[in-house]
Amino acid sequence: MIGIFDSGIGGLTVAREIRKKIPSADILYFGDVARMPYGNKSPETVTEYSREIVRYLIGRGAETIVIACNTASAVATSKLRREFSVPIFDVIAPAVKVALQPTTCNLQPDQKIAVLGTRATVGSGAYQKALAAASKKIKVTALACPIFVPLVEEGYAGTAEGAEIVKHTLRPLVSRKPETIILGCTHYPLLKKEIRAVFPKARLVDSSAVADEVLKKYREKGERRGKTGRIEIVVTDLTPHFLRFARKIIGSAAKIKKIGVERLNK
Amino acid sequence: MIGIFDSGIGGLTVAREIRKKIPSADILYFGDVARMPYGNKSPETVTEYSREIVRYLIGRGAETIVIACNTASAVATSKLRREFSVPIFDVIAPAVKVALQPTTCNLQPDQKIAVLGTRATVGSGAYQKALAAASKKIKVTALACPIFVPLVEEGYAGTAEGAEIVKHTLRPLVSRKPETIILGCTHYPLLKKEIRAVFPKARLVDSSAVADEVLKKYREKGERRGKTGRIEIVVTDLTPHFLRFARKIIGSAAKIKKIGVERLNK
Numbered sequence: 001m002i003g004i005f006d007s008g009i010g011g012l013t014v015a016r017e018i019r020k021k022i023p024s025a026d027i028l029y030f031g032d033v034a035r036m037p038y039g040n041k042s043p044e045t046v047t048e049y050s051r052e053i054v055r056y057l058i059g060r061g062a063e064t065i066v067i068a069c070n071t072a073s074a075v076a077t078s079k080l081r082r083e084f085s086v087p088i089f090d091v092i093a094p095a096v097k098v099a100l101q102p103t104t105c106n107l108q109p110d111q112k113i114a115v116l117g118t119r120a121t122v123g124s125g126a127y128q129k130a131l132a133a134a135s136k137k138i139k140v141t142a143l144a145c146p147i148f149v150p151l152v153e154e155g156y157a158g159t160a161e162g163a164e165i166v167k168h169t170l171r172p173l174v175s176r177k178p179e180t181i182i183l184g185c186t187h188y189p190l191l192k193k194e195i196r197a198v199f200p201k202a203r204l205v206d207s208s209a210v211a212d213e214v215l216k217k218y219r220e221k222g223e224r225r226g227k228t229g230r231i232e233i234v235v236t237d238l239t240p241h242f243l244r245f246a247r248k249i250i251g252s253a254a255k256i257k258k259i260g261v262e263r264l265n266k
Numbered sequence: 267m268i269g270i271f272d273s274g275i276g277g278l279t280v281a282r283e284i285r286k287k288i289p290s291a292d293i294l295y296f297g298d299v300a301r302m303p304y305g306n307k308s309p310e311t312v313t314e315y316s317r318e319i320v321r322y323l324i325g326r327g328a329e330t331i332v333i334a335c336n337t338a339s340a341v342a343t344s345k346l347r348r349e350f351s352v353p354i355f356d357v358i359a360p361a362v363k364v365a366l367q368p369t370t371c372n373l374q375p376d377q378k379i380a381v382l383g384t385r386a387t388v389g390s391g392a393y394q395k396a397l398a399a400a401s402k403k404i405k406v407t408a409l410a411c412p413i414f415v416p417l418v419e420e421g422y423a424g425t426a427e428g429a430e431i432v433k434h435t436l437r438p439l440v441s442r443k444p445e446t447i448i449l450g451c452t453h454y455p456l457l458k459k460e461i462r463a464v465f466p467k468a469r470l471v472d473s474s475a476v477a478d479e480v481l482k483k484y485r486e487k488g489e490r491r492g493k494t495g496r497i498e499i500v501v502t503d504l505t506p507h508f509l510r511f512a513r514k515i516i517g518s519a520a521k522i523k524k525i526g527v528e529r530l531n532k
Contacts, residue, residue: 034311035301040419045300045503048526119507150416153306161427161434168427237311241385260314 001026002214003062005053008036009153009242010186011068012233012249014091017211018066019231019250022218026229028060029254034236034261037149039118039185043075046120050076052264054084066214067091070184070207071118074126087217091186094209096130099180100138103203110179110203115142116170116195117184118149127184141176145169145188152187153241157194166194178202236261267292268480269328271319274302275419275508276452277334278499278515280357283477284332285497285516288484292495294326295520300502300527303415305384305451309341312386316342318530320350330483332476333357336450337384340392353483357452360475362396365446366404369469376445376469381408382436382461383450384415393450407442411435411454418453419507423460432460444468502527 002022004015008031015029030053032038038046050072054065065088067073067080073090081088099113115127122144131140147165156162181199183189183206192204231254233246238258246256268288270281274297281295296319298304304312316338320331331354333339333346339356347354365379381393388410397406413431422428447465449455449472458470497520499512504524512522 034307040505040507041300042503042505045527119505147416147420147422150413150420154413154416156413156431159434161430164427164430165422168425237308239306239308239385241306261311 001028001061002064002066003028003030003054003057003060004066004068005030005032005050005057005072006069006186007032007038007049007071009033009245009249010149012246013186013189014066014068014207014210015231016249017208018214019229021211021215022229024227024229025218027231028057028062029231029233030057031233031235031242033239033242037118038069038071039120039149040146041071041120043120043124046072047076047079050080051083054080054088056264058084058086062086064214064217065089066210068186068207068210070186071120074117074121074124089210089214091207091210092126092130092184094213095182095184095205095207096127096134098209099131099182099205100134103180111137112139112176112178113141113180113182114173114176114178114202115140115182115184116145116148116188117142119144119146121184127182139176141173141178143170143173145185148191149185149187152190157190162191163194163197166191167198170195170198174198180205183207231255232257234259236264267294267326267328268330268332269294269296269320269323269326270332270334271296271298271316271323271338272335272452273298273304273315273337275299275511275515276415278512279452279455280332280334280473280476281497282515283474284480285495287477287481288495290493290495291484293497294323294328295497295499296323297499297501297508299505299508303384304335304337305386305415306412307337307386309386309390312338313342313345316346317349320346320354322530324350324352328352330480331355332480334452334473334476336452336473337386340383340387340390355476355480355483357473357476358392358396358450360479361448361450361471361473362393362400364475365397365448365471366400369446377403378405378442378444379407379446379448380439380442380444380468381406381448381450382411382414382454383408385410385412387450393448405442407439407444409436409439411451414457415451415453418456423456428457429460429463432457433464436461436464440464446471449473497521498523500525502530
């Protein structure tokens with residue numbers, strides 16, 4: 001079973017991608033709705049929450065963990081890998097890998113890369129370090145866009161007002177003319193149209209790249225074909241808002257269950 | 267000592283108002299930053315968080331509790347009053363009281379009242395019920411404005427883009443022509459200018475009204491004059507963002523301390 005977690009809804013887009021690529025896998029998705037969002041919280045708090053969730057997922061039988069949250073990936077991955085023995089995938093390394101691939105119209109990797117993320121993700125420097133380690137030639141600009149998550153959550157994607165806020169937020173990047181933009185938060189792909197309106201020529205890379213990495217691992221282990229995997233969603237708080245989003249992204253196949261946060265500490 | 271709590275920063279404006287009216291009172295302010303915001307969470311989760319905090323504040327010596335959060339006031343007040351014996355003030359009843367006062371240009375109370383709040387506050391019906399109980403003549407329209415808190419937190423108050431979002435959000439209210447608007451969230455006063463641009467004639471009522479109620483209680487008990495009270499701030503997560511806001515609202519007098527969420531369960 002693959003255990004996937006996020007602070008809330010965003011990671012469901014990663015779960016959907018993994019389900020598409022590995023239909024036979026059983027998936028247990030954990031959304032920490034009672035304590036979301038993670039993006040404005042301190043590294044210590046996000047790490048502690050992530051640790052509790054990984055412990056829970058392993059306790060439920062997860063043999064592989066996917067941190068489907070950029071903030072948790074940025075601040076907690078290395079600690080979690082030291083503490084737990086199951087394979088733990090983060091969403092940052094796969095996105096960086098894709099960002100560094102030569103594009104069809106360019107035999108060299110792009111050299112001006114922008115990273116958009118939450119305050120915690122950008123503050124951690126995780127993307128910046130990974131890109132710098134890959135090549136000295138790359139010029140990286142990272143920009144925290146903390147208003148993007150609420151914009152998506154509150155339905156402003158696709159509205160003129162939402163587009164104005166996106167444009168305003170991205171203004172510091174305009175003069176940099178990035179060739180590739182990493183959408184370093186699972187909510188941001190839902191603002192692709194608005195981001196593309198500001199940077200029509202840039203290539204956009206998102207967190208779904210992790211699905212290919214998980215698939216590779218699965219193939220090595222020998223994928224069980226034929227059966228369709230189950231998907232279960234566990235949340236720390238169940239709001240009508242979450243339900244609506246979950247149905248939209250995953251469909252009605254998923255069983256959704258609420259557990260109290262206090263259950264995580266046991 | 268007065269214990270005041272909120273999910274994060276907003277309640278500090280209430281704490282400031284209480285400090286201004288009762289300078290001799292010692293104040294312990296609790297901001298549940300590690301689990302904020304409350305406005306999109308379920309009543310059960312918000313009630314459980316509030317219970318833990320009240321228990322902590324009383325344990326620290328608070329003799330009076332002020333729920334400086336509209337969401338917690340809306341969903342948890344009656345349960346908390348049953349469970350704890352200290353006086354517990356909420357921010358809803360005082361705001362309703364002010365909203366029902368005749369205005370200077372109108373000897374009758376206003377009859378068209380709009381309530382703005384988080385999804386949880388509006389969904390609870392707390393304001394609507396309190397207003398309906400006071401008068402059958404009042405026409406109440408309640409509107410959830412879940413994007414307002416992130417707008418304020420991310421610095422969009424005072425920007426053209428923020429004003430556009432506020433205008434867009436308030437659109438369903440325009441045809442109602444409200445005479446009084448209750449700002450049912452401690453963040454919303456920071457968008458007063460933007461709200462006033464949409465409703466230039468409406469009277470705006472906010473949560474600071476609770477300070478008068480607390481003052482009345484203090485006078486009954488005999489306020490200790492002469493000394494200046496201490497203010498201490500305890501948070502479940504300490505981010506540079508919180509620090510900046512806290513300093514702006516309260517000044518540098520306050521001692522700020524972080525405690526882990528797990529401490530609340532003991």
